[in-house]
Amino acid sequence: MVHVQLFGLFRLDSGIRELDVDVDSIRKLYPVLLAKAKEIDPNTTVTARDIDGCIIVINGVQSRKTAKLKDGDQVMLMSPVCGG
Amino acid sequence: MTSKYGGYMGKIIEIDLSSRTTREYPWSDRERELFIGGKIMAMKILGDNLTGTEQPLSDENIIVIATGPLTGTGAPSSSRFDISTLSPQTGIMTSSNCGGTFGYYMKKAGYDAIILRGKCSEHTWLEINNSSFVFHNADDLWGLNCTPCQDKLIEKMNEIRGCRAKFGKLCIGPGGENLVKYAAVISDERAAGRTGIGSVFGYKNLKAVTISGNHEIPIFDEEKTRAWTQKWFRYLKSHPLTGNQLPRLGTAGLVSSMQMRSILATKNYNFGQYEHFDKVNGELLAEEFNIVNKGCLTCPIKCARTVNVEGKEVKGPELEILGLLGGGILNPDLYSILKWNNELDELGLDTISASSTLAWAMEANEKGLWDNGLNFGETENISQIWDDIAHRRGIGDELAEGSKRLSAKYGGEEFAIQSKGLELAAYEPRHAVGQGLGYAVSNRGGCHLNGGYLVILEGLGLNTDSLTPHAKADFTMMFQNLMEMISATGQCLFTSYAFFPGFLITRPNGIVTKTANAVLPYLGWAIRIANKCPEIMAVHLPVFHHTKMMKYAVGMNMTFGKYIRCGERGYTLERYVSTRFGVSSKDDTLPKRLTDVPQDPNNPKTRVPLEVMKKTYYKARGWDKNGIPTERTLKKLKII
Numbered sequence: 001m002v003h004v005q006l007f008g009l010f011r012l013d014s015g016i017r018e019l020d021v022d023v024d025s026i027r028k029l030y031p032v033l034l035a036k037a038k039e040i041d042p043n044t045t046v047t048a049r050d051i052d053g054c055i056i057v058i059n060g061v062q063s064r065k066t067a068k069l070k071d072g073d074q075v076m077l078m079s080p081v082c083g084g
Numbered sequence: 085m086t087s088k089y090g091g092y093m094g095k096i097i098e099i100d101l102s103s104r105t106t107r108e109y110p111w112s113d114r115e116r117e118l119f120i121g122g123k124i125m126a127m128k129i130l131g132d133n134l135t136g137t138e139q140p141l142s143d144e145n146i147i148v149i150a151t152g153p154l155t156g157t158g159a160p161s162s163s164r165f166d167i168s169t170l171s172p173q174t175g176i177m178t179s180s181n182c183g184g185t186f187g188y189y190m191k192k193a194g195y196d197a198i199i200l201r202g203k204c205s206e207h208t209w210l211e212i213n214n215s216s217f218v219f220h221n222a223d224d225l226w227g228l229n230c231t232p233c234q235d236k237l238i239e240k241m242n243e244i245r246g247c248r249a250k251f252g253k254l255c256i257g258p259g260g261e262n263l264v265k266y267a268a269v270i271s272d273e274r275a276a277g278r279t280g281i282g283s284v285f286g287y288k289n290l291k292a293v294t295i296s297g298n299h300e301i302p303i304f305d306e307e308k309t310r311a312w313t314q315k316w317f318r319y320l321k322s323h324p325l326t327g328n329q330l331p332r333l334g335t336a337g338l339v340s341s342m343q344m345r346s347i348l349a350t351k352n353y354n355f356g357q358y359e360h361f362d363k364v365n366g367e368l369l370a371e372e373f374n375i376v377n378k379g380c381l382t383c384p385i386k387c388a389r390t391v392n393v394e395g396k397e398v399k400g401p402e403l404e405i406l407g408l409l410g411g412g413i414l415n416p417d418l419y420s421i422l423k424w425n426n427e428l429d430e431l432g433l434d435t436i437s438a439s440s441t442l443a444w445a446m447e448a449n450e451k452g453l454w455d456n457g458l459n460f461g462e463t464e465n466i467s468q469i470w471d472d473i474a475h476r477r478g479i480g481d482e483l484a485e486g487s488k489r490l491s492a493k494y495g496g497e498e499f500a501i502q503s504k505g506l507e508l509a510a511y512e513p514r515h516a517v518g519q520g521l522g523y524a525v526s527n528r529g530g531c532h533l534n535g536g537y538l539v540i541l542e543g544l545g546l547n548t549d550s551l552t553p554h555a556k557a558d559f560t561m562m563f564q565n566l567m568e569m570i571s572a573t574g575q576c577l578f579t580s581y582a583f584f585p586g587f588l589i590t591r592p593n594g595i596v597t598k599t600a601n602a603v604l605p606y607l608g609w610a611i612r613i614a615n616k617c618p619e620i621m622a623v624h625l626p627v628f629h630h631t632k633m634m635k636y637a638v639g640m641n642m643t644f645g646k647y648i649r650c651g652e653r654g655y656t657l658e659r660y661v662s663t664r665f666g667v668s669s670k671d672d673t674l675p676k677r678l679t680d681v682p683q684d685p686n687n688p689k690t691r692v693p694l695e696v697m698k699k700t701y702y703k704a705r706g707w708d709k710n711g712i713p714t715e716r717t718l719k720k721l722k723i724i
Contacts, residue, residue: 007340009329011367053590055547057344060357065593078344080592081329081337082545083581 002069004029008079010050015040026056026065029075054079087113090304091153091638092121093194096129099210101288102143102202104219109199117640118722121152122572123179124654125197126168127661130177136664140172140280141263141287143203149190149293150197152574153638156188156301156381157309160316160629161576163187163381166276171528172287173265173280173437173486174505176662176671178528180276181571182254182269183380186295189252193297204289209237211244213251214297222291229430230257230270237294251296257432258474260286264484266437266507270429273388273399274380277434279506279528304639312636316629320384323582324590325545330387330578331377335403336366338544342407345543345550346515346683346690349508350411351460352443353501356512356683358411364418366403373422374400385578391422401425401435404532407510408439413446414461427467431474437486438473440507442466444487444500445479454494498676504529504667513674513692514683516542518556520692525560525672525701525711527658533577536563541604545584547592548604551689555608557700561615565651570630572654583627608700615704618652621645653721656705660713660723669711672698 005018014037021032030048037046056063057076069075086094096109109129119128126148138144147169154162165187171178190198193212207222220240225233233255241249252271259267260282267282268275285291303309321327329337339361342348346356362368369389375397379386389400401409401421405428409421428435448454456479458469472480482490487507491500501508506529513520519542522535532539538560542550567577588597614621621644624631634642659667673679674692683690702709706717718724 005362007362007365007367008337009332012332012370017367052593055341055344055592062344076340076344078340080545080589081325081333081341082540082584082589083325083330083335083338083578 001071002073002075004033004075004077006077008054008081010046010054010077010079013050014044014046024069026063026067026069026075050079051077087116089113089116089153089639090302091157092116093191093196093299093301095195096197096199097195098199098201099217100202101200101204101208101290104217106217109197111196116153118650118653119657120569120572120650120654121155121196122150122164122574123166123168123181124568124572124650124657126150126166126179127177127654127658129197129199130168130170131657131661134170134661134664138170140170140175140284145170145284147200147281147284147288148197149200151187151190152572154633155574156191157303157637158313158382159309159575159633159637160313160320161380161383161385161579162574163383164571164574164576165190166571167269167281169281169284170665171279171281172263172283174529176504176528176665176667177658178279178281179571179658180269180278180281182271182274182276183383183576184252184272184274185381186252186254186271187574188381189295189297191301192299193295194299200288200290203287207289207291209292209294210290212293212295214299225255225291226261227258230255230432231430233257233292234270234272237292241294249296251294253292253294255292256282256285256290257430259283259432261291262474262476262484263287264433264473264476265486265489266434266441268432268434270432273378273429275429275434278436278531280434282432303637305636308636309633312629312632316633317384319629320579320582324586325584326385326578326582330385333366333370334377334387334389334400336369336389336401336406338403339365339406339410340367341544342403342511347512347539347543348411349407349501349510349512351414352412352447352499353512353677356515358414360416361411363416364406364410364421366406368418369400369406373418380576383576385576387578393423393426398426399429404509405435405439408436408443412439412443412510413463415463417463420463420466424466424470427470431470433470433474436509437507438470440501441483441487441490442469444490444496445483447499448490448494448496451496453496454490500675501677502530503674504671506530508532511539512683514678514690516550517553517692517697518542518550518560520674520678520694521556521697521701522560522564524674524694525698527655527662533567534564536560537567538563540581545581545589546597546601546604548601552605553693553697554605555611557697558608558611558615558704560701561704562611562648564655565615565648567651568654569647569651572650573630573634575630579630585627612704614648615652618645618648621648653723656707656713656717656721657723659707660718663712667711669698669702669709672711
């Protein structure tokens, strides 16, 4: 099981804060997140492109969307922010 | 004296608080061209009037409240004004920028700047209406927190006018009255927060200033200004940062990103990540606490939060305070931060310096240097601590001096997170070394914005190599100059964030963004040339609307290159005036924790290589190896 946390506007847009999923790659996470967002709000405008735009961090290290996942991994997805 | 340029009211008024007399301060169009307005204009006035022998809390110190030529013109986010003086916190020159409505009403009263000299003989509220100056006794306002004080000013003004009065106001709280080194000036809900300007007001017995008038603010070319304003508004609203992220998350939205980049100051900067960051971040603030977004006059961004604290709607926290009063003192309770943020504003204290001084005191207690009863993670008595600081009671009297003075007394200078006496914001620079350079060389002390805000390239926005010193000095200089000028014109710095094309922000994994991140550290030479000869950039950049606004609203023949040069003049001018008060390379420092101790014990590069960047920076600026602007540079910039 992989623990996924969402941050930034993607979290507000999708309505998902965190979830535990059984996937072995970031790519396979996409449909799970989109389905969950749809479940929360059937009219959601979230698309795979939004996930593509996220910074991906696996176990505290920035990673790529092609990365593989293993049981126990902590994944953070964050739509980028700046300015302050 | 009127001006041929639009935007300017053509008058600077000098008020002697001791004798209660006024006179017009001479200022020519040539000076407007060179020193523009806001903090640059103020620094020229201070430089012409201060010799280097004055003390911050003395009759001889001068306060300059200054607008920019775009203040109140309707340009996007153009409500800003600056308060400049000799800082009691740092002992050198300072400017603190503020939003709200005061700047607009200053223009309506007919003034580009107000100079305050001397000292009131009694607690005073100064009422300015056009050319009328009334010195009211303020004994009934003295001691009030900032909201009750401003509420009372509204009552009084309504009574004087016999109707609902429209006016700008600013005031100090108990912090300024009791000369806390980091007391703020508050205007509506906004703050000229940093470097202790509030205590200069307090010393001068000036509790509040109200201002109003019925002058028209002149615009050079009204039609073109209106069209350009509309275009710029649309651009800001459509940009992913200024049109989406900042309105929806505010600056608080950065906390999570800072955690991921290891730049979230934690436990007084011992670490760059906080395990409970998700309990004190902007997303949670937006989901559970934010009631409505607020903005200053003519601002399409509306980055301010409004939250409910104890049944009242009050201003929400910025990321700095979420960082410093969250991970900074190991506090995972977001509501407590909302409450403290409001308390600090009410007392008229700078939230950053107050928070960072508290974190230092907790570590000093932990290390056995100062037995003060303050511990990381113990937050029950913090509200009382703020009150004690503002009223200088018990240990609050000592905390009111700030971390630099406290560490000089008790030891622990290596973890007093300040530069030139000004505490740093919540960006931990050991994973953003360019930001570290900015903190150290910043004119007014450890300020992230005055330092150039390089962290926008080093993880918050773009994601270039945050540990390399390459090109960082050159980018720092360029960004400092750019932001100096934006402030001087009367606009909010946040308008500059739309400078980055939207796709670079929203597509961090895209090939263009990755290429930009990879290439930036190798572009130092190009930025150096641009810094040295900005006139070669005799163009208006399509993503930088500021220059054309200066052309249309003010009538100045501005280009991007000239804009940068004006900013450089302002930045070096402030440094030059501060050298009279002893500032030099020895003051452009960071605490040893940040320069000598790697954040990651396994990676020696996770510390700020300050000295090597400083050398490049001084050279780029045309300052000597001691950080003093050379005569050649001062002449080139037409400062002398």
